[in-house]
Amino acid sequence: MPELPEVETVRRGLEPVVAGRRIAAAEIRRPDLRFPFPERFAERLVGQRIVGLERRAKYLIAALSGGEDLVMHLGMTGRFTILEKGRADTPGDYANSVGADPVHDHVMLTLSGGARIVYNDPRRFGFMVMMPHAERSAHPLFRGLGVEPLGPELTADYLAARARGKKANLKSFLMDQRVVAGLGNIYVAEALFRAGLSPNRAARALADRRGEATERARKLVPAIQGVLEQAIAARGSTLRDYRDASGASGGFQNSFAVYDRAGETCRRAGCGGEIRRVVHAGRASFYCPRCQR
Template identity: 45%
Template sequence: MPELPEVETVKRGLEPSFTHAKIINVKQNRPDLRFPFPENFQSRLTGREIIGLGRRAKYLLIYLDNEETIISHLGMSGSWRVENRTPGSYYHEKNKLAVHDHFEMDIRTENGELLHAVYNDPRRFGFMLLTKTADLEHHKLLAHLGPEPTGNSLSGAYLNEVLRNRSAPLKAALLDQTIIAGLGNIYVCEALWRSHLSPKRKSLTLGKKSAAAQQKSKLLAQNIRDVINKAIEAGGSSLRDYVHTDGSLGYFQHHFSVYGREGEPCLQCGTPIKRIVQSGRSSFYCPHCQT
């Protein structure tokens, strides 16, 4: 599943084409994805101007000029691509089966280019919803989310406090979206390895008032920010179906220190990386370095 860096990369990839573009035509090729498309979705979008894009956790936000916002989630295999349909421009069909092109928009940019934006989703676990922009903060999908992992609100002091009474494994706590928004399996494994913390460690051990617990919380918060920011800089991961909006692959997977490296030597001590399953998800860690 695309994680926060992938969604941020998609947002940044779409921004030059989408910002201040006018939607001139909309086509739905099926009535639903994970959820039904909003009622009268095509007519409500046609003629609207896209005034900007945003992201909250793993949700892509497309702000419209009528004070409504599209909430888009990529699900397991969703992706956006943008094709230039301006007469005289070079057009290259991306390697995606058209049968999975479920939503399409013709847009005209500020510069007068005619672009064709396509949402492709083979597994159809993604979705698009439409809500009043003023209600975003209170939307049922967004209201419960914790702080973003890229901002200053994610600090050692915050983790030390929020983990204080939690007995769940540290890996499970970090995947809890009410604690940290948008943090997913891949980058939790990477951040825990950098912090020398076992995914099996009880969360409350970082919630103690001791100097050692506070230092561990501070280091973990810093490593979460660092691994997410480095992944964004690298363009996200190209695991499975993830691609950029121009069809090229992300490449952060080449920098994985622990994720997906079961049996390979730890880059710090040489001990074989171990894989365990926690709550149905694979956790990769070094049994020597991470305690």
């Protein structure tokens, strides 16, 4: 499942191509993905200009000139390909190993200027919905979301206020989209390692008895933001080797300190501990019990 860095990578790849372009044609090849497509979907898209392309949590949002937002989620295997001037580019090709059989091309948008945007999704866990822009914040997909981790709202004081008195462990607390929007399993594990915090520790450790931010909270914010920024610069992560649209191999998975490294020696200088795997709420967590406390 793509997390914030993968979705942001896709956004940055698509935005220069789609922003300001008009949707000249829309071909919808099936009635649904995870959910049915919106009523009169193609009709509502054609003729609209894409004002801009945003990201909120793990959602891509195309703001349309008619006042509606096209909200897109990639699911597990969703991918966009840009076909323009005889070239094909797949920004954020984190799922390259799945392949891109054209039988799974479900949505095709032709833009003014001739570029085509193709949405391919073999498992069809992604979805697309439309909503009035003015009502987005109240929509069920968005109204309960927490702060953006790369925005100014994520502070040690904010984490302390949300964590005060919470018995939930830090891993579950940070994975809660109502607290921090867009964080997922990989980047929570890596951020906790950088901050030197165990995923097993109770979230209330981020606040003292007066409710003020502790040193743990102050370490956690830059750790979260640093991991995400580095992952975006690396075009996100994949659990398999892959090549991106330009043919270069690699990705942030080559920089994992703990994720999926159970049984290996901790990479923190001078530590020498062994990475362990534990399960929180059905999701695997990886950490070093020697240097993460």
